Amino acid sequence: MTGSERAGGGAPAAAATGPASGVAPLLDVQDLKVYFPIREGLIIERHVGDIRAVDGISFTMTRGETLGLVGESGCGKSTTGRAIIRLYEPSAGRIVFDGVDTMTLDRAGMKGMRRRMQMIFQDPYSSLDPRMTAGGIVSEPMDIHGTHAGDEKRARVRDLLETVGLNPDYAERYPHEFSGGQRQRIGVARALALEPELIIADEPISALDVSIQAQIINLLERLQARLGLTYLFIAHDLSVVRHISDRIAVMYLGRIVELASSRTLNREPLHPYTVALLSAIPIPDPVVEARRRRIILRGDVPSPANPPSGCRFHTRCWLRDRLGNPEVCSTEDPPTRELAPGHQVACHFAEKVDGSAEQVQAVGARDAMPPQPSTPPLPPTHPQSIPGAAGA
């Protein structure tokens, strides 16, 4: 792929949420819903309810960017990725890829679309067929789509294996002869086989050793720079996501509660849930770390079959407690508001988060915390997170 901007398609009328508004987005997801029906009855099945895995989310992605999708287990982040690539059938909403509404495509049309979007799976152990060689796994997409054959195909397999840092001579080996990191490289190689534009990375490093995680992340970043790829990077670990992402969407119980640039989300989180997530990331400074107070959320994520009324987060929200349990939290679904350009948040009281002690502590800014010794600002935990910038 050239990575050149494609004309046509036309940007949807919906408010552009990406930083590069004006350019037609590569992917535009509008009000996506994925419900899984709950059925009862042995012979005659009755539809008694739905698991609302994804319940109305909207976002856009521009070509070449990385959008991180974070959230707890069961918040619907993987379902979102799988619905975009149509492993799950969306219940409602629009998924527009490069100007084409994929929901209207038939089987053949979707097959063509799958060449342009690919997926990297979480578990490199179960996502490779144990009965196929590495070369067979990487070349299978080419067989199905008939893009390469014969010597050309073999050459491309070697090329791909080399691209992801594997010895091309290992093409004849079976998955069980590789380590976890090597297997994930095979997974990356086969995702690249069809030269896709969008890659949905569904927790691509969660099953790997920490040392290997960095290697795979670096590989993905290198490939993005070289091939102009667009990533939807799904993970539950905010510290990893903020490293690789340009923008981050935080999901909770089937909704996006906050969407902002990686830098903004780290410095000025505006949703109580994001603040709680950030407070869980260790800061590599013992002084700051010792003074920090973690926000420990009570209980588990409520059931998506029966989500809480009003704001879905209100049952676990620390801000609601502090504000004396305002009624609006449990009665009214907070609308998604754009509080700053490109910074969306769905909380009735997002303004109260801004500059609160919790927010400051979650970010780890030391000068905002009493007592304040006269030491220089702490080294950044990450190039993108700049301390001491709390409070807009």
Place this chain on the structure above:
Amino acid sequence: MSTATLTPAQLRAERWRLRVRGYRDGWSRYRRRPDGLIGLAILVVFAALAIAPSLFVGPLQTATTATGTSLQPPSLAYPMGTDELGRSILNLTVHGTRVSMIIGLLATVITVVIGAVLGIVSGYVGGRLDTVLMRITDFFLVIPTFVLALILAPIVLEIVGTDAELFGIRVTLLAIVIVIGVTSWASTARIIRSQALTVKERMFIDRARVIGASSAHIMRRHILPNVVALIVANTVLVFAGAILTETTLAFIGLGDPFQPSWGQILNSAQTAGAPGLGAWWYIVPPAACIVLVVLAFTLVGSALDDVLNPKLRGRR
């Protein structure tokens, strides 16, 4: 990780090396199973008998070429005695091996093909098709094989006649083959389906769908290779069952009297009144062969299951 590039010839050699290593690993696991080895040895002996019976006992004796006297007990000339027509029981039994084995083999092929195809399709496609296919399977599962065979055998014989020949085998045998095949695929289909259901949920199936693979491609390239171990192990057990069914059918008179299978010999013994006359040598040889072959298949089947099923590996 060496980066030296291999030539195509070296690659082919490497491929073979890996393949041979796979077979050798399997064999070395199998070799540790004494029951499997005993079963295999028995099967090799019977396979030899089936391939070249005349080599061991001379041509098949008929009523006209019989040399002995009626119902002679075992002697040096007739190690297993003779039947009421004076034929050597040893001769009949050895020649019966071929018929029994061919019927078992063909019936097994039918059973496994129907069972594997239906099982994989039913398990992978799921939904309504699965429900319909499995209700049909249930139907064949609850009908006693033997009773259905009892009804089907004369019907098939009526349709195809008793004289025609196909591939040098009399069609009357094929009738029995069809009857056994049609009545015994149900449990195979069930077993394969359950495994297909498991494999279907593995991540690499999702992966195949993401790259745009069709259902047919997924079933052929991903499901089938992952259930093939189960199919092999099941085949061996089906083989044993098929031989038993053939024996039973032949014993009650639904076989082909001109082609002596073991069941056919037992049927003749019954008709000749061998039990009443105390002619045990007429009954014991074919019966012992049946027991041995079925036992051997069962031993091999359970050993194979152990070797081919990765989940059971190293459990002992």
